[in-house]
Amino acid sequence: MPVVRAATPVVKASVVGIQPVAVATPVVRAAAVAVSSPVIVAEAPEPLDAPNPPMPSLNAPFVGGQFHAQDDMGQYAxxxxxxxxxxxETRDYLGRVTGSFSYINPDNDVHVRKYAAAPGMGFKVAGSDIPVDTPEVASVKAAHAKVIAAARSATSS
Structure with missing residues (x-):
């Protein structure tokens, strides 16, 4: 029986003219960045930026409708x-909500409310017939705002 052997490759080393190569080195500049948390904080929307609701009507025959849409990112309308x-009402992927509603009260007056909210920012509402703060309420709100400002400045430094 014949013996079969694998051929052995023959490698000859040869050097072909070596030239130096200039390689551009990228310049990287470091910047100090203070990161207090990995949480995205979005600016809270203002209530007056909310969409206007359709006006209600008792005198016209009922012509109306409804809609609803949502996605996997938590957005809806x-x-x-x-x-x-x-x-x-609408909600975006950052959790910010804006909306409005209107209604007719027993005296047949139309009332409109607009509202907005965001995570960590609270709920705000706007309306033309919302009472103005009394002096006592205004002073408590001012004191509360000072406490919040002090707490925020203490955590940011």
């Missing part, structure tokens, strides 16, 4: 209109 009350 919904609303309804027609009759004595209406509402629209």
């Amino acid at each position: 919904f609303g309804h209109h027609g009759g004595s009350n209406t509402r629209v």
Whole structure:
């Protein structure tokens, strides 16, 4: 029986003219960045930036409707209109909510409220007939704002 052997490759070392190569080195500049937390804080929306609701009506025959949409990121939009009350609301992927509603009170006056909220920012509402703060309430709000400002400055430094 014949013996079969694998061929052995023959490698010859050869040097072909070596030239120095200039390589551009990227310049990297470091910047000091203070990161207090990995949480994204989005600016809270203002209530007056909320969409206007459709106006309610008792005199016209009922013509209305509703809608609802949402996605996997937590965003949504919904609303309804027609009759004595209406509402629209939206939420974005950062958790900020804006909305508005309108209604007709027993005296047949139309009232509109707009609202906004964001995580860590609270809830704000706007309306034309919301009472103005009394002096006592205004002083408590001012004291509360000072406490909040002091707490924020203590945590940021």
